[in-house]
Amino acid sequence: MSAQTFVLPDLGEGLTEAAVVRWLVTEGDAVTIDQPVAEVETAKAVVEVPTPFAGTVTARHVEVGHTATVGDPLLSVTTDEPAGSGNVLVGYGTTTSTGPRRHRRPRAAAAPVAAAPPAATAASPVGLPVTSPVGLPVPGAAETASSAAAAGDRPRVVSPLVRRLAQERGVDVRTIRGSGHGGLILRRDVEAASPAASRVEAPAAAAEALPAVAPVPARSGETRVELSPLGKAAAGVFERSRREIPDVTIWADVDATPLVELRAGAPDGPGLLAYLARFTVAALREHPVFNARFDAERRETVHSPTVHLGLAVQGANGLVVPAVPHADTLTTTGLDAEIRRLTAAARNGEATSSAGTFTLNNYGAFRVDGSTPILTPPNVGMLGVGRIIDRPWVVGGELAVRKVTTLSFVFDHRVCDGRTAADFLRVVADAIENPAAAIARL
Template sequence: MSSDMQVFRLPDLGEGLTEAELVNWLVAVGDQVKVDQPIAEVETAKSMVEVPSPYAGTVAELHGEAGQTLDVGKPLISIARVGAGSGSGPAADSVPAAAAASAAAPAAAAPAAADDAVSTGVVASAEVSAAAETYRTEEKAGSGNVLIGYGTPGGATGGRTRPRKASVAVVEPAAVPEVSLEPAVAGTRIPGKLSAVISPLVRKMARDHGVSLDAIEGSGASGLIMRRDVEAAISAPEAPAAAPAPVAASAPVAEGSVDGRTGLAVSARTPVRGVRKAVAANMTRSRSEIPEATVWVDVDATALLEMRAELKKRAPHETPGLLAFIARFVTAGLKKYPALNTRFETAADGSQEIVGFDGINLGFAAQTDRGLVVPSVRNAHTMSARELDAEIRRLTAVARDGKATPTELGSGTFTLNNYGVFGVDGSAAIINYPEVAMLGVGRIIDKPWVVNGELAVRKVTELTLAFDHRVCDGETAAGFLRYVADAIENPGGALADM
């Protein structure tokens, strides 16, 4: 085993994922890489992700080819240390940097002429210890399956940035000697800068909210970027989103290939992977585990359309969309009928329980070039229709660009599905596992409707609720559906009581 070779294994990207597809290498064998430099693009079941390197050095080996599915924990890239000789042993996991630094430390005292250098080294070592302690403190503040040393590259280009709340002059610090850090620190330190992020949780927070770490001046010791610094930067408007992720192409089919069952020529074979693979698994599990039932009702949406038209006259650019108003009615309905905002769990010993939540994360189905995804508006129950509209638009944009985070795509408690945009009236929807209900909204069209005993033409839509019959009976489901329907038919009265 060569101690000069550093092997970086494919990390768990924060959601307990077991594999990822290698979409594209961003480096080649022989290239020089820096800490936190993006080295590859991978597609998980959740989103497209740029993987940064936790090591600096020369690329010695790439463990995989574009289009290949790699297991989490398997070698991704081997990097020879900076200044390392041509070792002869096979690539292996690197020795912890802190241990290597300790082993290399001289036993004798430095000569008097080197006092300054020794002093600087001691200060740097103290900073490392303080940084490690800060990391542990920050890490205790969060939870989840977070890989140590993995995070969004602070100096990467192409990401969205947010300006700070207040203008702060950033002064580049003087150069400091390079210090070997323990892996937890080395993987998240920005080379050549005192301002750095120690906690992967803080880096993940920055990534989730599209915050550029280069735009933040850390308030911690030696300029460390703390959780509070990132939180302070999460308030400015979004910059334009990046270009959409490429769609996986079908694999070429050998000429003359014939399907044995149908006798027809095979025109294409498209691998099921990435988002499509996750959707397929999720739908299969939903259908096999959830005893779902469906109820539906036609709704006169004329009053809601008229109310929105009046608001649009007063504030053309600040009026929420129809989906945002319906989302507001849904969150109010879920407060009244909380059984539909739960999760049904079966333990390893066979015992079962229904898990309720103190809050609502409202998911909504979004069709993208990479497949159907369901981003969720976190804490939707605290938002107005206008706030819901802004967050739905933001999440739709990042989802279609393939930039939605695992948290944004996997934390919903109830899903709202607007399939009316596809020109259909209703659908026997598959519940988004592990949720227990989904409300669908059909297209709004002119239909004959009886109003005060007379026939009239009204704007009518169909609401369809699919629900898990294990968590509630039809009375609860019908009560919720009727609540939302009544709110759509009388939006002014409903909003006055919310």
């Protein structure tokens, strides 16, 4: 009998940590090779982690809700069998296999790289880069791997993101002492060693004008709750958005009675959100500046040739924005089927954010009228739809009760002026108020 401890594996796509959501085994349980033993939440999704060892569980090293870094111990197993896993997690496996494994063609010899295996390049089903829950591309290993300068000198760098950061900042990872488990080099280690870190200084006048911020004293009864990996990723995107994007939000109240009546006349037909998606796609065709991303480095707006329509959904693991690929090629019925599929998957925790070119947000699902949403870089526009409720409305000079909704549109002011944004919003609003004519033109 021997004790084996397996650690949090390299989950790929630059992910360096994960929080334990749920243990699937307890101490004393018998486990087999490749049996899922825990569910962990990364900045991208919740995944099951399989054990490469068979035997009896003797210890669980991470509490539920706590975060582990790649290389940290997860589980200890007492076993009398050699490990032999055919699992599929990037950078994680054992020496022999008990089942079929994929065979890869040998690659040309290259300079030695970091000790941990590089993550596979991630891609979405439509050839777009995999993104964080809020729509930001996650670098793959192919674009982020950096090589060590001499054979046999193998610094402990697991994350492709860390390798890329070191390369961009001119930091030799061989000179860094990692602060992670077992000397693992983390992002903060690269940032601390970056020459740029010592050069960033506030102007003297500005520094003198800033008041000192006193630390907040601890108060009796306070508790601290660590953000989940998904929450940390979202927080970083929101902070970046507020720092970089001069966003503007405009509103329009819209009489949605004709659209509601159209939907009621075909109870088995597409849902209201499918019609709204179709009208949004039509508006993007007329105003392609919003189906784009902003390249801040080159000061250019990069237009997308097709519409990958993101849908903000409150899923089982928090807010995710899965995208309907090539939404501009689908009928209203086709959009309805995709929206229902993605919404169900998100609510079951099975969908993750993908690289949409524009986002449609249904605030009405939360029974609110509108919002001033935060754009997710590098996208330049997001359309929100509030709840549809009875309101007094003037029709033909007479006061009537109508089904009214509020549209809110946030856009990046760097790509266009307010007139263009207002024109876009009116295209959607006019289609809602006269859906039959809008559908006839599509």
